[in-house]
Amino acid sequence: MDKDIKEILLSAEEITALTMDIADKINKDYEGKNLVLLGLLKGSVCFMAELMKYIKIPCQIDFMSVSSYGNGTESSGRVNILKDMSISPMGKDILIVEDIIDSGNTLSFITQYLKSKRCDSVEIVTLLNKPDRRQTEVEVKYSCKKIDDLFVVGFGLDYAEYYRNLPYIGVLKESVYKKTSE
Numbered sequence: 001m002d003k004d005i006k007e008i009l010l011s012a013e014e015i016t017a018l019t020m021d022i023a024d025k026i027n028k029d030y031e032g033k034n035l036v037l038l039g040l041l042k043g044s045v046c047f048m049a050e051l052m053k054y055i056k057i058p059c060q061i062d063f064m065s066v067s068s069y070g071n072g073t074e075s076s077g078r079v080n081i082l083k084d085m086s087i088s089p090m091g092k093d094i095l096i097v098e099d100i101i102d103s104g105n106t107l108s109f110i111t112q113y114l115k116s117k118r119c120d121s122v123e124i125v126t127l128l129n130k131p132d133r134r135q136t137e138v139e140v141k142y143s144c145k146k147i148d149d150l151f152v153v154g155f156g157l158d159y160a161e162y163y164r165n166l167p168y169i170g171v172l173k174e175s176v177y178k179k180t181s182e
Contacts, residue, residue, distance in 0.1 A: 001162070001163060001166060002166075004163070004172060004173055004176045005153075005154075005166075005170035005171065005172065005173065006170070006171040006172065006173045006174075007170065007171050008168050008169070008170050008171075009147065009150070009152055009168075009169045009170060009171055010145065010155075010168060010169040011168050012155075012167045012168050015047075015050065015127070015144075015155060015168070015169065016050065018127070018144040018145055019047070019050045019051050019053075019054060019127075019144065020054050021144075022051070022125060022142050022144050023051055023053075023054030023055055023056075024054070025142060026051075026055060026095065026125065026142065027054075027055060027056050027057050030057055030059070030093060030095070031057055033093045033120070033121075034091065034092045034093050034120065035055075035057065035058070035059040035060070035092075035093050035095060036059065036060045036061070036062055036087065036089065036092045036093065036094050036095065037051070037052065037055070037059055037060070037061045037062075037095055037097050038061075038062050038063070038064060038085065038089075038094050038095065038096050038097060038114075039061065039062075039063045039064075039097045040063070040064055040065070040066060040096065040097070040098055040099075040106070040110070041063050041064065041065040041066075041083065042065070042156070042158070042164065043098070043099035043100065043156045043157055043158065043164070044097045044098055044099050044156060045156050045164075046099070046155045046156035046164070047097060047098075047099050047127040047155065047156055048061070048097045051097060051125070060087060060092075062085045062086055062087050063083065063085075063086075064081065064083060064084060064085055064110065065081075065082040065083035066079055066080065066081055066082060066106055066109075066110060067079070067080050067082055068080070068103075068105055068106045079105060079106050079109040079110070081113075088117075089114055089117045089118075089119045090117055090118045090119065091118070091119070091120055092119055092120060093119070093120050093121045093123075094114050094119045094121065094122045094123070095123050095124070095125055096110060096111070096114075096122065096123070096124045096125070097125055097126075098124060098125070098126040098127070099126070099127050099128065099155070099156045099157050100126060100127065100128040100129070100130065100152070100157060101124070101126045101128070101129050101130060101131075101138065101140060101143075102130050102133045102134075103133055103134065103135040103136065104134045104135060104136040104137060104138040105135055105136050107124060107138045108136040108137075108138050111124070111138065123139075123141040123142070124138065124139070124140045124141055124142070125140075125141065125142035125143075126140055126142070126143050126144065127144045127145065127155070127156075127169075128143075128144065128145055128146075128147050128152065128157075128169070129143040129144075129145065129146045129147070130146075130147055130148075130149060131146065132148065132149045133149055150171045151171065151172045151174070151177060152169050152170065152171055152172065153166065153169070153170060153172045154166030154167070154168050154169045154170050155167065155168060155169050157169065159172055159176065159177055
């Protein structure tokens with residue numbers, strides 16, 4: 001898998017440092033609140049696990065599975081809820097945990113969906129933020145790192161369900177995803 005990586009964008013150590021910084025802010029902002037960390041499957045799993053290690057206030061966790069990509073490299077723009085939250089979001093402070101924000105379509109949809117469930121608040125924390133790719137604006141309260149329009153994999157991020165298990169985030173060689181899409 002490493003042979004498919006053009007360059008390492010973030011090492012495991014850099015990911016940990018960025019996550020610790022964001023967790024400190026979350027700990028302060030959510031002190032005394034009814035926090036639920038809501039991971040969007042599958043990509044957020046690694047980031048959420050890392051983030052949870054540094055959250056020092058009481059919180060619950062839950063997951064949703066949504067899809068707008070399939071096996072492609074571009075969002076279809078249509079969001080499907082494959083698995084909803086297990087706990088009721090009503091009266092909770094929901095912090096959506098995301099690996100990367102690209103088009104913004106999925107998060108815009110999920111944010112509005114959750115707000116309709118009468119949460120006390122709905123905010124977003126993301127490991128990576130690609131604002132240049134935005135099709136739909138979303139307010140991102142916590143962003144670890146802004147990146148250029150690169151095709152990145154690792155630490156939960158995938159291409160066709162592969163590369164999620166890399167301990168770092170790397171830029172995928174164009175030859176890898178171009179050959180399968182032609």
